[in-house]
Amino acid sequence: MSKADLASGQVIRMSLLFRVQHLVLTALLLVLAVTGFSLMYHDNALAQAIIRLEGGVHNRGIVHRIAAVLLMANVVHHLFYMFFSREGNREFRDLAIGRRDIDDFLQSLRYNLGVGAEYPRFGKYGYKEKFQYWGASAGTVLISITGFMLWAEEFSMRLFPKVFLDLAMVVHGYQGLLAFVILFFWHLYNVHLHPSVFPMNPSWLTGKVSAEWLRQEHPLEYEKLKGEGLL
Amino acid sequence: MKKRMRRRSMAAAVAAAALFVAGAALAATPGVNECMDCHGDRTIEKSLPGGKTQSLHVDLQEYRHSVHGGSGCVTCHADAKAPHDKLGKVACGKCHGDAEKSYAGSAHGKLRAKGVADVPGCDGCHGKHDVRKVKDPASRVFRLNIAATCLRCHKERALEARYSHLPDHKLIAAYEQSVHGMASKKAGLTGSAVCPDCHGNHNILPADQPRSATHRQNIPTLCGKCHPGILGMYEKSVHGKGMRGGIADSPVCTDCHGEHTIVRASDPSSPVNSRNIPRTCSGCHEKEGISSKYALPKKRFSSYMDSFHGIAVEYGMTKAANCASCHGVHDILPSSDPASSVNPANLQKTCGKCHPNASPNFAKGTIHVEVSPKKAMGVFAVRMFYTVFISALVILFVLHVGLELYGRWSRKRAAGKEEKP
Numbered sequence: 055m056s057k058a059d060l061a062s063g064q065v066i067r068m069s070l071l072f073r074v075q076h077l078v079l080t081a082l083l084l085v086l087a088v089t090g091f092s093l094m095y096h097d098n099a100l101a102q103a104i105i106r107l108e109g110g111v112h113n114r115g116i117v118h119r120i121a122a123v124l125l126m127a128n129v130v131h132h133l134f135y136m137f138f139s140r141e142g143n144r145e146f147r148d149l150a151i152g153r154r155d156i157d158d159f160l161q162s163l164r165y166n167l168g169v170g171a172e173y174p175r176f177g178k179y180g181y182k183e184k185f186q187y188w189g190a191s192a193g194t195v196l197i198s199i200t201g202f203m204l205w206a207e208e209f210s211m212r213l214f215p216k217v218f219l220d221l222a223m224v225v226h227g228y229q230g231l232l233a234f235v236i237l238f239f240w241h242l243y244n245v246h247l248h249p250s251v252f253p254m255n256p257s258w259l260t261g262k263v264s265a266e267w268l269r270q271e272h273p274l275e276y277e278k279l280k281g282e283g284l285l
Numbered sequence: 286m287k288k289r290m291r292r293r294s295m296a297a298a299v300a301a302a303a304l305f306v307a308g309a310a311l312a313a314t315p316g317v318n319e320c321m322d323c324h325g326d327r328t329i330e331k332s333l334p335g336g337k338t339q340s341l342h343v344d345l346q347e348y349r350h351s352v353h354g355g356s357g358c359v360t361c362h363a364d365a366k367a368p369h370d371k372l373g374k375v376a377c378g379k380c381h382g383d384a385e386k387s388y389a390g391s392a393h394g395k396l397r398a399k400g401v402a403d404v405p406g407c408d409g410c411h412g413k414h415d416v417r418k419v420k421d422p423a424s425r426v427f428r429l430n431i432a433a434t435c436l437r438c439h440k441e442r443a444l445e446a447r448y449s450h451l452p453d454h455k456l457i458a459a460y461e462q463s464v465h466g467m468a469s470k471k472a473g474l475t476g477s478a479v480c481p482d483c484h485g486n487h488n489i490l491p492a493d494q495p496r497s498a499t500h501r502q503n504i505p506t507l508c509g510k511c512h513p514g515i516l517g518m519y520e521k522s523v524h525g526k527g528m529r530g531g532i533a534d535s536p537v538c539t540d541c542h543g544e545h546t547i548v549r550a551s552d553p554s555s556p557v558n559s560r561n562i563p564r565t566c567s568g569c570h571e572k573e574g575i576s577s578k579y580a581l582p583k584k585r586f587s588s589y590m591d592s593f594h595g596i597a598v599e600y601g602m603t604k605a606a607n608c609a610s611c612h613g614v615h616d617i618l619p620s621s622d623p624a625s626s627v628n629p630a631n632l633q634k635t636c637g638k639c640h641p642n643a644s645p646n647f648a649k650g651t652i653h654v655e656v657s658p659k660k661a662m663g664v665f666a667v668r669m670f671y672t673v674f675i676s677a678l679v680i681l682f683v684l685h686v687g688l689e690l691y692g693r694w695s696r697k698r699a700a701g702k703e704e705k706p
Binding site for chain 2: 093096105110111112162163165166167168207208209211212213214215216217220221223224225228229231232235236239240243248249
C-alpha cells in the first residue's frame with residue numbers, strides 16, 4: 055500500500071495477479087456459458103441463432119473446448135499460487151471454512167430480523183465470499199471431470215456404460231446452470247447491488263476498497279491491518 | 286421363313302384384290318395420290334365455329350415415314366371418297382383390338398366414352414398421320430420422348446383444376462428433375478423409369494384404385510421391377526412383412542422416397558438424405574396412433590433430437606448417426622429380432638461402425654434416453670436433483686437479499702424514531 059493510498063483511505067483488497075485471474079475467469083465463463091447453453095437449449099430460437107453465429111455446432115464445440123482449456127489453465131495457475139506463494143497461502147487461510155462461518159451466518163440472520171443486537175464481525179472473507187469461492191471451486195472440479203469425459207468420448211466408451219455418459223452430460227449442463235445462477239443471483243448482487251457497494255465494489259478493477267467500507271463490512275480484517283500498522 | 290413367304294403372298298393377293306376393287310370403283314375408294322390432290326395443299330382448311338380454322342393439310346413425307354405409311358388413306362378413313370364431306374371417326378381398334386380394349390378401361394378411356402373431349406384418344410399420344418413404332422426414336426411414345434408427351438397435358442394447371450383427383454401439376458412436372466427424369470432426359474438412358482413404366486400405358490388408372498399399377502399395394506413390386514435387390518431386402522424387413530401382411534400403415538417405397546420427386550439420397554432435398562431421415566421416419570414413428578397401435582416404443586424422435594447425434598445432424602454434421610445408421614435402411618428389423626442391427630447382441634458392432642472403441646459394456650442400457658423414472662431413473666434423478674437444488678438456491682438467495690434489505694430498512698426507521706423525540 056502506497057502512502058498516497060493510505061492518505062486517501064484506500065486499502066488493497068485484490069492484488070494485480072488476482073485481478074488478472076478474475077478477469078480471465080469472467081471472460082472465459084461468459085464464453086463457456088454462451089457456447090454451452092446454446093447447446094443445452096438447442097430447441098430455443100435464440101440458442102439456434104447463437105450456434106449459427108458461432109459457425110455451426112462443430113465450431114461451437116471447438117470454441118467451448120478452447121475456453122475450457124484456458125479456464126483450467128487459469129485454475130491450475132491459481133492452485134499453484136494458492137499453495138506455493140506467501141500471498142496465496144495467506145489468502146487460503148482467510149478462505150478456510152470453519153464453525154465460525156455458520157455462527158456468522160446465523161448471527162446475520164438474527165441481526166437482520168431484529169433479534170440479534172450486533173452484526174457479525176467478518177474477517178477478510180465472510181460467509182458470502184467463502185460460499186461463492188468454494189461453490190465455484192467444487193463446480194469447476196465437477197464440470198471439468200464431466201467435460202473431459204464427454205470430450206474424450208471414444209476413451210469413455212471403452213471404460214463406461216453409456217449411462218455414465220448420459221449422466222455426465224446432465225451433470226455438466228446443470229452444473230453450468232448452477233454456476234450461472236450463483237454468479238448472477240449471489241455474486242453480482244453482493245459486488246454490485248448490495249447497498250454498501252452500489253453501483254459496484256471497485257476492487258476487481260482498481261484492487262482497492264475504502265478503509266471505511268472495510269471497517270464496517272470486514273472489521274476483523276480492518277483491525278488486523280491496523281495492528282500490523284498498515285492503516 | 287415359310288410363314289413370312291405365305292404372308293407375303295397373302296399380301297400380294299390382297300393388293301391384287303384391292304387393285305381390282307379400286308379399278309372397279311375408282312370414285313368410291315381414292316388412292317393416296319387422289320387424296321393428296323386436295324390434302325397436299327398447305328392452305329386447305331376448314332372453318333370451325335367461332336371463326337377459327339383447322340388445317341386439313343397432310344404432310345405426305347411424314348405419312349410415308351410413319352408406321353402406316355405403306356397402306357392407303359382408306360385403311361383408316363374407310364368412308365373417304367373424292368371429294369367428301371366430314372369423315373367418320375378413325376377406329377384404330379379395328380386393327381389394334383387389345384390396345385383399344387385396355388384403353389377403354391383406363392381413366393382416359395372412361396372419360397372419353399362419356400364424351401369428354403380433352404382426354405387423349407389414340408392420336409393424343411401416338412400422333413395422327415405420323416404414328417411411328419414405339420421403338421423409333423422419333424416416336425412421341427419412344428422411351429426418351431414419352432415424358433414430354435404426357436407432360437404436354439399434365440404440366441398444365443388448368444388440367445389440375447378441371448380434374449380434382451389429379452395431384453399438383455408441379456408435383457407431376459417435378460418428374461423432369463427427379464433422378465429418373467434426369468437419367469432419361471439428361472443422360473439419355475433408356476433404362477430409367479418413364480411414365481408408363483409405373484403408370485401403365487393404355488390401361489392407366491388413378492392410384493387410389495386397387496387395379497391401378499401405382500396403387501399402394503402394388504408399389505414395392507412395381508419399383509422392384511427395376512430394383513429387385515432392394516425389393517428382396519425390403520420384403521424381409523419389418524416394413525415389407527407388414528405391408529405384405531396387409532398392414533396399410535406399413536411404409537412402401539414411395540412413403541420414404543417420394544414419387545415424382547425422387548432424387549438421389551445424397552441430394553439435400555431428398556427425404557432420405559441423412560439430414561432429413563429423422564423427420565421422414567418420425568413422420569410415422571412420432572405419431573401417437575402408430576406407436577400405440579403397434580406397441581412400439583415412444584418418443585424416439587424427441588429422444589434422438591436431444592442426443593448428440595440428433596443435434597449434430599440438425600446442424601448439418603451429416604457424419605453423425607441418423608435413424609438409418611443404426612436401424613438399417615431397407616432391411617430394418619425390430620430390435621427383438623436376432624438379425625436386427627439394434628438387437629442388444631449386435632449393438633456393440635453397430636455402435637462400432639463409428640466408435641470402434643465402444644466396449645460391450647458401453648452398448649448396455651438405453652440408447653434413446655427418454656427421461657422418466659421408468660425409462661432412465663439415473664438421468665431423471667440427477668436432473669430432478671439439480672432442478673430442485675437450483676430452484677431452492679434461487680429462492681434462498683432471494684430470501685437472503687430480502688432479509689438483508691429488510692434489516693437495513695427497519696434499522697434506519699428505528700434510528701429515525703430515536704432521533705425525532
